[in-house]
Amino acid sequence: xxxxxALIFAIALHAQAPDSSESVRxxxxxxxxxxxxxxxxxxxxxxxxxxPQQLIEHSRHVGSCEGYIAGVNDMMMSHLADTPKSTLKYxxxxxxxxxxxxxxxxxxxxxxxxxLHLPAGVTVIRAxxxxxxxx
Numbered sequence: 001x002x003x004x005x006a007l008i009f010a011i012a013l014h015a016q017a018p019d020s021s022e023s024v025r026x027x028x029x030x031x032x033x034x035x036x037x038x039x040x041x042x043x044x045x046x047x048x049x050x051x052p053q054q055l056i057e058h059s060r061h062v063g064s065c066e067g068y069i070a071g072v073n074d075m076m077m078s079h080l081a082d083t084p085k086s087t088l089k090y091x092x093x094x095x096x097x098x099x100x101x102x103x104x105x106x107x108x109x110x111x112x113x114x115x116l117h118l119p120a121g122v123t124v125i126r127a128x129x130x131x132x133x134x135x
Contacts, residue, residue: 031116031123035109038065041102062102069101072124089125091134104131 040061044050050058073092080088092101108127109116115123 029120031109031112031118031120034065034068034120034123035106035116037061037068038102038106038109041065041099041106065102065106066098068120069105069124070098072121073101073128075121076125088134090128090132092128092132096132101128104128 038061040058044055044058076089105124105127108130109123112123112126115126118126
């Protein structure tokens with residue numbers, strides 16, 4: 001259910017693009033595409049003065065980043081429901097929050113520019129494996 005909500009949210013965000021001539025990729029993309037969206041995470045602070053358009057764009061990027069990471073994670077977890085626990089690629093600790101996952105993925109993307117050509121889903125999984133190894 002959560003993956004469906006995340007996907008619908010991401011599609012809705014893209015569907016409301018302010019410029020109708022803007023090209024939008026709904027599925028997939030590369031690590032570079034994901035980094036562009038996730039770069040908005042933490043960019044605005046309480047008290048910052050921005051235009052309404054900047055706030056909308058920022059919210060679209062943060063929501064898209066969050067939705068994509070949540071979707072990849074949920075897909076991985078649902079896949080593991082049908083396989084042995086020994087195949088876990090990463091183990092999220094109890095209490096991990098989405099903003100932590102966003103920051104982990106953003107930092108991994110920034111620290112691994114040679115991997116940005118890979119599919120965005122692969123980069124999310126690699127970031128989570130590095131940050132939250134099992135065992």
